[in-house]
Amino acid sequence: MLSAIATQRLHNQLLTRAGLRRPEDVIKWLGAVQAQEYEPAKWALGIRMHDGAVDDLVERAFADGRILRTHVMRPTWHFVTPEDIRWLTELTGPRIQRLMSTYHRQLELDSGLLVRGAKIIERVLRDRTHLTRNELAERLKRANLSFAGIRLAHLAMYAELEGVMCSGPRRGKQFTYALVAERAPQALRLSREEALATLARRYFISHGPATIRDFVWWSGLTTADAKRGLEMNDARRLEIDGHAYWTIGAAPRQTQRGRRVHLLPIYDEYFVAYRDRDAVPHGSSLVLAAGGNRVIFRHSLVVSGQIAGTWRTKRQTKTVVVDAFMLRRLTAPERRGLLEAVDHYQRFLCTPVELLM
Numbered sequence: 001m002l003s004a005i006a007t008q009r010l011h012n013q014l015l016t017r018a019g020l021r022r023p024e025d026v027i028k029w030l031g032a033v034q035a036q037e038y039e040p041a042k043w044a045l046g047i048r049m050h051d052g053a054v055d056d057l058v059e060r061a062f063a064d065g066r067i068l069r070t071h072v073m074r075p076t077w078h079f080v081t082p083e084d085i086r087w088l089t090e091l092t093g094p095r096i097q098r099l100m101s102t103y104h105r106q107l108e109l110d111s112g113l114l115v116r117g118a119k120i121i122e123r124v125l126r127d128r129t130h131l132t133r134n135e136l137a138e139r140l141k142r143a144n145l146s147f148a149g150i151r152l153a154h155l156a157m158y159a160e161l162e163g164v165m166c167s168g169p170r171r172g173k174q175f176t177y178a179l180v181a182e183r184a185p186q187a188l189r190l191s192r193e194e195a196l197a198t199l200a201r202r203y204f205i206s207h208g209p210a211t212i213r214d215f216v217w218w219s220g221l222t223t224a225d226a227k228r229g230l231e232m233n234d235a236r237r238l239e240i241d242g243h244a245y246w247t248i249g250a251a252p253r254q255t256q257r258g259r260r261v262h263l264l265p266i267y268d269e270y271f272v273a274y275r276d277r278d279a280v281p282h283g284s285s286l287v288l289a290a291g292g293n294r295v296i297f298r299h300s301l302v303v304s305g306q307i308a309g310t311w312r313t314k315r316q317t318k319t320v321v322v323d324a325f326m327l328r329r330l331t332a333p334e335r336r337g338l339l340e341a342v343d344h345y346q347r348f349l350c351t352p353v354e355l356l357m
Contacts, residue, residue: 005209005245005279006305012206013270014048015262021050023061024081031202032078032088034272035069038175040265040299041079046348047262054350062170065183069167069175071096071160073220082184086163091195092220093161100154107151109158117145118159122179130168130176193232196221200229201248207273209238209245217275243278261337262302263311263322263345271300280305301326303334319352326357 010016013030020026023045027033030048035041042058045067049057061067065082072078072088075096080088104114117140124139125131131139133156140147140155147155156177159165168178180187190198203215215226230246238245264270271280301309301324309326322342330338339355346353 002241002279003305005240008209008247009207009270009280010305012208014206015270016259019047019049019051019053021053022066023049023053023058023079024066027067027079028081028084029202030206030269031199032072032080032084033269034267035077035079036267037265038069038077040267041077043265043345043348044268045079047264047344051344051347053348055348056350059170062167065169065178068183071157073218075100075157075161075220083186083188085166085180085184086187087190087195088199089161089163090189091192091199093163095220095222096161097158100157104154104158107154109151109154113145114155114158117147117155118162118164120145121155121159121177122164125165125177125179125182128178128182130171130178132171132174132176136177196225196229197232200226200235201233203273204230204233204235204246204248207269208247209279210247210274211243211245211276213275214273218273241278243276245279259337259340259344260304261308261334261341263341264300264302266297266299268300270302272297281307301338303330303337308334319354320346320349321354321356323356 014020014026020029026045026048033041033044042055045058046053046055067079068082068085069077069079070085072080073092120140120143121136133152136156137147137152163180165177166180166183168176168183170176199219200215203218204210212223212226216223233248235246235248238247274280298310299312300307301311308328308330309324311322311324314321314323322345342353342355
């Protein structure tokens with residue numbers, strides 16, 4: 001039965017059926033997409049898009065502001081749509097700000113200082129001014145506020161969670177910030193009940209079957225919020241091996257794209273969006289760092305919904321090398337599937353890709 005959950009998740013997450021045409025459509029379907037590492041996060045969108053999707057298409061959407069990057073939910077960087085950015089931050093931001101208050105005290109960032117810094121940021125980003133983090137620090141210094149390093153990062157996150165700023169277009173390889181008001185002028189405002197119902201519906205439709213713990217982990221909301229979200233959406237309960245899994249909407253028709261093997265990037269929604277790991281164990285896609293107190297995630301090679309290995313990339317002058325580390329021997333059909341997955345990645349990058357095993 002657990003394998004059936006993995007199969008349904010692959011389908012719902014757009015990995016085994018026809019993908020969507022635009023990156024913003026993928027983000028809207030999933031609710032939000034973790035984008036802690038930018039380049040792999042673009043592939044997380046590309047692998048869920050139509051077969052002709054290329055990296056430049058996602059990059060253009062980011063530059064044009066059709067997809068935005070900000071801190072929301074857990075919190076970490078996420079791709080969100082301009083339409084959704086306000087209600088998402090208004091729903092999840094207050095809880096994150098409370099959780100971050102301990103770190104703010106340790107960094108001597110009292111509420112007055114954070115509010116003042118956010119107001120300065122709002123002023124210097126007006127009229128479609130896009131500034132890098134270092135440039136923000138320079139403008140703050142001119143206003144007699146000294147922020148650098150981790151303190152500057154926390155101020156930036158505070159301003160994002162308050163709905164002041166989000167990502168602007170990249171300047172070369174550098175990221176910039178822009179005002180939410182200018183980057184997302186048509187952003188929706190929802191009541192808390194509407195926002196909670198919308199987020200729960202999107203999560204359990206696109207990520208289900210999933211547990212309440214999964215949604216709490218993914219959204220950063222409370223267990224009470226999760227239960228209320230399920231109630232408002234008339235969710236269906238599935239009892240499997242002692243766990244209650246929930247799903248919303250009709251059971252999907254299993255229209256397969258024929259792909260059993262996937263090269264999923266680090267922090268992909270297929271893994272990082274779940275707290276319970278019975279249906280899809282994560283153990284082989286992460287390792288404990290020195291001392292055993294920190295988890296390091298890796299790119300995952302997935303076969304029929306389960307991890308069969310890990311992979312990493314190395315850019316060379318004219319090619320990208322995919323170095324795959326197998327946890328078991330692949331069957332002949334699975335090896336063909338791996339080659340197809342590498343070809344898909346190559347077409348997305350528009351760069352020759354060499355596979356090493």
